[in-house]
Amino acid sequence: MFLFFILFMIFQAQAKASSKEILFFDIFSGVPKQENNQLIFTRCSTVKAEYKLHFENPKDQERIYSLLNKNEKFWIKINAAVYTENNKYNLVVKKIDEEHLGVQCNLDDLFDVL
DSSP, X not given: OHHHHHXXXXXXXXXXXXXXXXXXXXXXXXXXXXXXXXXXEEESSSOOOEEEEEEXXXXXXHHHHHHHHTTOOEEEEEEEEEEEETTEEEEEEEEEEEEXXXXXXXXXXXXXHO
């Protein structure tokens, strides 16, 4: 019985360790910005949650920096996985699905115009 318990505990520890490696990707729409050499993503909603961006493909990160350097309004739709670290939200960007140049999607920007 003791051996069964030990084997069960080892299996549980391995299952927990491997579950952290699995990322589930979803679609996120929002506006990126740069703060302290870090790209931050704010979703297209009234909720002010911010996410640190991390990229699987360095070309996607370069594209965001390129768009930010033009100082034009834009928003993007990304395929990404969310996780938390130190009570902060993070997104691992698999790819940029869409770019919408010349406009932003945050509702606060709409209220500023009105």
